[in-house]
Amino acid sequence: MRGWLREAAGGLPRQFWFLWTGTLINRLGAFVVIYLAIYLTQDLHFSQSQAGLVLGAYGVGGAIGTMTGGVLTDRWGRRPTMLIAQFGTAALMLSLGFAGQFWQLLVGAWLLGVFAEGVRPAFQAMMVDVVPDRDRIRAFSLNYWAINLGFAGAAILAGMLAKVDYLLLFVVDAGTTLITALISLVFIAETRPVRAAVRRVRGGPGLGTVFRDRVFVSFLALNFVIVLVIMQHMSTLPIAMTADGLSPATFGWVIAVNGLMIVAGQLFVPKLIDGHNRSRVLALAILIMGIGFGLNAFAGSAAFYAVTVVIWTLGEMLQSPSNSALVAELSPSQLRGRYQGVNSLSWSAGSALAPVIGGFVQQHAGSAVLWLSCAALGVLVAIGQLVSGPARERRAAELRLSERALTTPAPAATETPHEEDITPPRQVPVPAEN
Structure with a gap:
């Protein structure tokens, strides 16, 4: 068993385990979106179509969040994008729990989708940055395992909290997200690769x-x-x-x-x-x-x-x-x-x-x-x-x-390029039409 554990989890970077811990903690409290439809229809007595619109707003926000988060991950860095998304998600999660009017829930769900899903590109990019190629399948397996373990625990915990008060779902979810954000703030360092000095051109890769x-x-x-x-x-x-x-x-x-x-x-x-x-x-x-x-x-x-x-x-x-x-x-x-x-x-x-x-x-x-x-x-x-x-x-x-x-190491550039104007070095293959 010790040998198997070494093969499954040994030798991975320290920062990966901070990311893994954050995933597990966050998933243990990630039940608001799962129970949102039930909360809207049974506790707030909205119609099924209204509940569908709120969930749809979250989905639209999520689509915007993943794209925006991806761009900011490359421009600002992994860590600042994660921190903004995580602290924003915690605040919006708590705000949504106190929202009572339909338009508040609609806007709140949309914003929650933007921030909650905006963290994904930064998290995934950081994991790829810190884990060597040879260990990535192991790392992704461990992360996938943590997601499902947390989900299983969340399903049990959410049922218990919902019996007491639906507001607790929002409070605990916001709390676990805040803990994850604090882990990112205290223990996780920036991992964005240093850009090589390259020639300045009009426009850049997007x-x-x-x-x-x-x-x-x-x-x-x-x-x-x-x-x-x-x-x-x-x-x-x-x-x-x-x-x-x-x-x-x-x-x-x-x-x-x-x-x-x-x-x-x-x-x-x-x-x-x-x-x-x-x-x-x-x-x-x-x-x-x-x-x-x-x-x-x-x-x-x-x-x-x-x-x-x-x-x-x-x-x-x-x-x-x-x-x-x-x-x-x-x-x-x-x-x-x-x-x-x-x-x-x-x-x-x-x-x-x-x-x-x-x-x-x-x-x-x-x-x-x-x-x-x-x-x-x-x-x-x-x-x-x-x-x-x-x-x-x-x-x-x-x-x-x-x-x-x-x-x-590349020769020193004569001009410091702006980030928006940087394209990959000539050695980086431009996507071909295969």
Whole structure:
């Protein structure tokens, strides 16, 4: 066991563990968004459509937050962006708990989305900065494990607090966010790579650079499709189970299998996939997820639904750390925040569209067609991962070489460039049209 623990968690940088601790503490109290719809409809007696608008405002704010956070991560730095987002989230979380009018809740949820999601690019970029390439799959597995462990604890704690007073949900959530912000303030140092002296040109790399990177965008497109599949477990799956005569409580323990499996087994994943081709690992993971969701077409009992959760969770456990590590390798250090922001945006967009598309198919074509379509999408995305894999590996290799070149001392520049006018050095490959 000691040997396994050393392999799973040993040798990682000290700053990574501060980030990991902040993630765990923050996730243990992250339950306001999960319970927000229930709070709005049952405690404040708003309609379902009004609750939907508030949740939608949070989603819109989140999309803006990830993009803005990505840009600020590269311009201001990781640490200041994280601190502003975390302290802002704590304040807005507490303010939302005292809001009573609909327009206050709408604006408050929008602002909360901007700040709460704005921290993600900075956090992810900082983790990539401090963890060497060879350890990133382990690091992302550990972080993913902490997220799910915290989520499991939050679900239990939130139920207890909601029975006492819904306001406690907001107070405790704000408190855990504040603790995370204080950890960032006291223990975490800036990690943004020092920009090499480069020639001054008009304009500089921005979000357009990310969207012109066809290798990266095609990878995100594949991820976006599979997010549409994964997120069905939060929208159409409970509807399908209810239609089969199963209670909401039954759905709760069936879906809890997902979190339990991740907490119990995620730390074994890095050893399992070590040395294997990443594109093949991703293809296999996505194929397993597609099969798991596809089998819901034949499910009718709680036990069968639980088996399907076991199957697609296995795929999720393989896919998540591999996917995060590959995003990190495809992100140039000087644009890492922007790349992580666009990656987060793809997940936010997929999460927002999944219930809309899934619900439409389920209503007009039936659950069986929905689940079989999920299986078909899994097969197509798996093939796409295999086909596009070589181009991604070439791009990752090119970036590794260019990053090494950036660490080589350069001759002093005759002119100090403005940050807005800095472009990557000539050695950094411009995204090609592959």
